Amino acid sequence: MCGIVGFVGKRQAAPILLDGLSKLEYRGYDSAGLAIRNGDEPAEVVKSKGRLKVLSEKTDNGNALIGNCGIGHTRWATHGEPSRTNAHPHVSGNCTGTGSGEVESEVVGVHNGIIENFKELKEKLMKHGYLFYSQTDTEVVIKLVDYYYKKYTHSPQEAIAKTMVRVRGSYALCLMFKSHPGEIWVARKDSPMIIGISDGETYVASDVPAILKYTRNVYYIGNLEMAKLTPGEVTFYNLDGDVIEKELTEIKWDAESAEKGGYEHFMMKEIHEQPKAITDTLNSLIKDEKIDIDSIGLSNDEVRNISQIYIVACGSAYHTGVVTQYVMEDIAKIPVRVELASEFRYRKLLLDKNGLVIIVSQSGETADSLAALRLAKDKGIKTLAIVNVVGSSIAREADNVLYTLAGPEIAVATTKAYSAQLIAGYLLAIQFAYIKNEIAEEYYKNLIKELYTLPQKIEKVLEDKERIQWFVAKQANAQDVFYIGRGIDYAVCLEGSLKMKEISYVHSEAYAAGELKHGTISLIEDGTLVIGVLTQSELYEKTVSNMVECKSRGAYLMGLTSYGHYEIEDTADFTVYIPKTDEHFTASLAVIPLQLMGYYLSVSRGLDVDKPRNLAKSVTVE
Ligand code: G6P
Secondary structure (H helix, E strand, C coil): CCEEEEEEEECCHHHHHHHHHCCCHHHCCEEEEEEEEEECCEEEEEEEECCCHHHHCCCCCCCCCCCCEEEEEEECCCCCCCCCCCCCCCCCCCCCCCCEEEEEEEEEEEEEEEEECHHHHHHHHHHCCCCCCCEEEEEEEHHHHHHHHHHHCCHHHHHHHHHHHHEEEEEEEEEEEECCCEEEEEEEEECEEEEEEECEEEEECHHHCCCCCCCCEEEEEEEEEEEEEEEEEEEEECCCCCCEEECCCCCCCCCCHHHCCCCCCCCHHHHHHHHHHHHHHHHHHCCCCCCCCCCHHHCCCHHCCCCCEEECCCCHHHHHHHHHHHHHHHHHCCCCEEEEHHCCCCCCCCCCCCEEEEEEEECCCHHHHHHHHHHHHHHHCCEEEECCCCCCCHHHHEEEEECCCCCCCCCCCHHHHHHHHHHHHHHHHHHHHCCCCCCCCHHHHHHHHHHHHHHHHHHHHCCCCCHHHHHHHHCCCEEEEEEEEECCHHHHHHHHHHHHHHHHHHEEEEEEHHHHHHHHHHCCCCCCEEEEEEHHHHHHHHHHHHHHHCCCCCEEEEEEEEEECCHHHHHCCEEECCCCCHHHHHHHHHHHHHHHHHHHHHHCCCCCHHHHCCCCCCCCCC
């Protein structure tokens, strides 16, 4: 996590860096800092604890810091508590207390990632007279670069290369050297970083939205590579110091999609962007009424050979995997296991050689998902990534990639990327079923047609959002919420419950409806809100019975079902209906009211919807 930015060019750097950081706050927001250079003068470092706002106020929105070259950081603490001292940038000088020793420092830098062997390196550096003022692993790297810089040839490239060989872990590093004004040096391993370029100006950032306003032309820097940034130019090097050539890529996302566009929060804007995310993802894969999986590099023969699918992901991406499992097994008749990436990577895996490992990730940078992908590749299993961020690590390393076209997602709680991932799962299931002759041509065509109706059906659910807002206002003091459902409805519950707890801090649990009576039902008290999701006709009656069991113990019931099932009102105290669709696709509709519930409860409690406490959008640490 953490967001880093850098700029060197013609304009004043600090306002541009602060603006970039504001787009990266989703990556961490417990402290922030800037280091700005004015010509040959040493860097001026300003840091503050708390949100970026504090730093902006302190620097008059950056206007108080003069200079055309600089780096910045927004932090999500890993080593060392959130504090001004632990905030980045860090400096190589032996300053004490506040970390403002930039005048005597050769190196100043910001870092995203984790240096695993920082303790051992710290001891080594202390023996060489380095003193440490912070608890961070970053300060160790900065001082190590300084150590190699002074020990060898005073070349930033060599000092960074030696550091890269010496450290273990992950990093996106952005450095400035006092003796090299007008230059920013960057290095990367396993943490995201892109470099943007426009006329006479160069940018670096952890993610595209930070620079989208200024340029769409970017370079992706590879693992174990470094680069020198000067105004309007970039030179890339490998670890041996050889210059390497890179291709410029044009980002298709428009700048507006990274702005709030009149909505109070990114989350609400992104909830409303779900119809578009779905349409765009469908259009990218459906050609002439057929799903074109050739474009993602899977041949029909390869599909016929798949004997087992492993879907591996974290968080909401994992929840979409659970939906895909039900759909895939039902229509394509391929066995599917859904695995949490953090578990998958450490299990003694018995992977089927004819298996397909599907990694699902919005960011394409989640550390556990990336590690799971590498593990599968090491074991010689074919891999397919479902990813939203073009050029991300997972997208680049997987054998095949299916891009979801949700556009940039800024709110920490995912909505539109989740919806686009569901679509990706449906499309794979339908096409695999078709290739394996498990479904007839007519049904195949009908399923595709039905997918195209989902955006408009989501609009319909959204039209009714005030009703949900009204209901949620009455629940503002809820302590516990339970979500129950079976099959696909259970998968939806997992996501609904996560949306509730992550942004409104209300304890919630998702339970397979039949499992409740094996323990959790003891938690139901007078007035406890239980939400039953009932979109699967075959399982409808069963879930109703489980809801009744809760009601007899005092629960207050909400039913979420499709239009037509009006008899639910005999049981539930409050009902939300979604339009009818093929039952394989109901998750796409049922999740919408649940996203809205999380959102409205968070707003009614006065919480920071887009940046919930303790969380980060992209989890690039284990
Ligand atoms: C974080 C986010 C979740 C997301 C998960 C996986 O926890 O807050 O919204 O589902 O990471 O992220 P990914 O980028 O791999 O989809």
